[in-house]
Amino acid sequence: MLQIMLTLTAFMVLVIPMGHYLYHIAVGQKTFADPVFDPVDRLIYKLCGLKGEDMGWKKYGLSLLMANAVMVLIGYAVLRLQGILFFNPNGIGAMEESLSFNTIISFMTNTNLQHYSGESGLSYGSQMGVIIFMMFTSAASGYAACMAFCRGLAGRQLGNFYTDMVRITTRVLVPAAFLVGLFLVSQGTPQTMIGNLTVKTVEGSYQDIALGPVAALESIKHLGTNGGGFFGANSATPFENPTVLSNMAEMLSMMLLPGACVVTFGLMLHDRKQAAGRETVRIGHRQKKVQGHDRRPGSGCIRRDDRDFSGGTFYLLFFRKGRKPGDRPDGHRSVGWQHGGKGSSVRDSPVVPVYDGHDLLYYRYGQQYA
Numbered sequence: 001m002l003q004i005m006l007t008l009t010a011f012m013v014l015v016i017p018m019g020h021y022l023y024h025i026a027v028g029q030k031t032f033a034d035p036v037f038d039p040v041d042r043l044i045y046k047l048c049g050l051k052g053e054d055m056g057w058k059k060y061g062l063s064l065l066m067a068n069a070v071m072v073l074i075g076y077a078v079l080r081l082q083g084i085l086f087f088n089p090n091g092i093g094a095m096e097e098s099l100s101f102n103t104i105i106s107f108m109t110n111t112n113l114q115h116y117s118g119e120s121g122l123s124y125g126s127q128m129g130v131i132i133f134m135m136f137t138s139a140a141s142g143y144a145a146c147m148a149f150c151r152g153l154a155g156r157q158l159g160n161f162y163t164d165m166v167r168i169t170t171r172v173l174v175p176a177a178f179l180v181g182l183f184l185v186s187q188g189t190p191q192t193m194i195g196n197l198t199v200k201t202v203e204g205s206y207q208d209i210a211l212g213p214v215a216a217l218e219s220i221k222h223l224g225t226n227g228g229g230f231f232g233a234n235s236a237t238p239f240e241n242p243t244v245l246s247n248m249a250e251m252l253s254m255m256l257l258p259g260a261c262v263v264t265f266g267l268m269l270h271d272r273k274q275a276a277g278r279e280t281v282r283i284g285h286r287q288k289k290v291q292g293h294d295r296r297p298g299s300g301c302i303r304r305d306d307r308d309f310s311g312g313t314f315y316l317l318f319f320r321k322g323r324k325p326g327d328r329p330d331g332h333r334s335v336g337w338q339h340g341g342k343g344s345s346v347r348d349s350p351v352v353p354v355y356d357g358h359d360l361l362y363y364r365y366g367q368q369y370a
Contacts, residue, residue, distance in 0.1 A: 007248050011255050018256055019263020025167050026147040026264060027156070027271075037170050044166050054157040060148055063161040064141055068108050071137055075104040075130045079122075087125035089195030095121065107134035110142055110226060117232030119210035124193060127230065132217050136177075139224025140169045146261055154268035172257070173223060180219035183249055188242035191215040214239055222253035 024031045045052065055063065078085065079100040083093040095103065099115055106113040107130070118127060144164035151158055185191050190211045197209040214230045218240055221229065228234065235241040241250060 003244060003248060007251050007255075010248075010252055011259065014252075014256060015259040016263055018260035019267065022147075022172065022257075022260050022264040023267040025171055026151070026159075026164075027268070031171070033171055033175075037167075040170050041166055044170070045163075048162070050160075050162045050166075052160050052163045055160055057148075057152070057158055060158050060161050064145060067161070067165070068137070068141060071134065072104050072108050075108070075134060076100055078130050079103060079126055082123045082126045085123070085125050087128065087193065088123035089193070090123070092121065092123045095126075104130065104134070107131060107226075107228070108138055110138040110224070112221075112227030114228045114232075118228075118230045119196070119212070119232065124212050127217060128213055131228070132213075132220060135217070135220045135224050135226045136169060136173055137165075139173060139220070139226065140165045142224075143168045143172075143257070143261070147264070150261075150265040150268050153265070154272045156268070156272075173220065176223050176253075177216070177219040180223060180249060180253055181215040184215040184218055184246055187246040187249075188239075189215040189218060189246065190239055210239070218250065219253070222250045223257060225254055225258060 021031060023029075044050070079095040080097070081094060082088060083091075095116070102113070102115060105111075112135075116122065118131075122131065144161055147164055147168075148158045148161070181191065191213055192211050193213065194211060196211060198206055199209055201207055210231060212230060217230045218235070220226065229237070229240055231237040231240060233240075235247075235250060241247050
């Protein structure tokens with residue numbers, strides 16, 4: 001019970017600041033980490049030829065699919081050739097064709113279904129170059145799509161997939177995984193490139209102790225809400241999760257970023273509401289003089305040319321730069337009041353634009369007839 005309470009308390013303390021941080025990343029605002037990561041991002045953009053222009057939803061989705069398709073092909077090739085590639089101190093052979101395909105597709109989609117035991121089925125090169133790599137990229141792709149979806153719901157441009165993926169990787173996943181990995185190492189999780197050890201037990205028999213870059217995989221596995229693990233038994237293995245503190249750190253890592261995305265979405269909607277408030281000035285049913293319009297005290301209406309508009313809410317919109325007073329949003333000049341006429345139905349035109357020499361009023365009917 002104490003472990004649960006401490007974990008939830010830490011989550012509640014961290015989730016809101018992390019949500020604000022993700023929000024600043026998602027909308028391109030300044031963060032405290034910019035001096036460190038801006039040069040890194042620019043180098044990646046330059047090497048990859050990325051321009052960072054906004055994408056429509058079709059281009060954004062296609063970019064996500066194509067980028068991951070390329071990574072699937074490379075990862076499949078590494079799994080099939082791991083027996084002759086780098087970082088294979090245990091001499092593990094190539095992974096079988098169908099298992100290679102299942103593994104790479106699973107980790108690309110963030111499903112992380114394992115039909116192998118990592119300590120006997122993968123070389124260290126495959127663990128790092130395929131599994132850990134895909135844990136980063138699948139999580140970054142998911143968060144990029146999440147941020148684009150949130151922007152769309154908040155009325156913003158969707159952004160650029162490659163920019164989103166780079167920023168979430170360099171500014172969140174990599175530094176957070178590094179810190180979590182260091183903490184796991186301090187708790188006893190292995191992080192080494194030496195091969196498996198064969199030791200003599202107290203009973204006099206011999207046992208193989210599987211080692212490898214375990215902490216590096218465990219940290220991004222939980223931060224990216226990935227499944228699987230370095231060993232076949234996953235985090236039930238003592239080397240993956242050696243202490244109570246490591247267990248709390250891994251649980252908190254799994255909870256933090258998903259919770260922060262909810263906070264980020266709320267901030268986007270709040271920002272949209274504030275932006276709308278800055279652009280409009282609500283004058284409601286106040287007594288106010290507008291040039292060319294006389295609001296009669298106690299009448300509850302605006303009156304001009306013997307026409308009344310009663311029971312509504314009025315919004316004062318200021319003209320954008322370059323627009324002349326009396327211009328309609330479609331570029332044509334106003335020819336007078338647009339209305340249904342006294343006593344006529346306004347079901348088909350619930351919002352009436354009203355123009356005068358200086359300001360543009362939108363009248364929203366509060367009644368069925370005006």
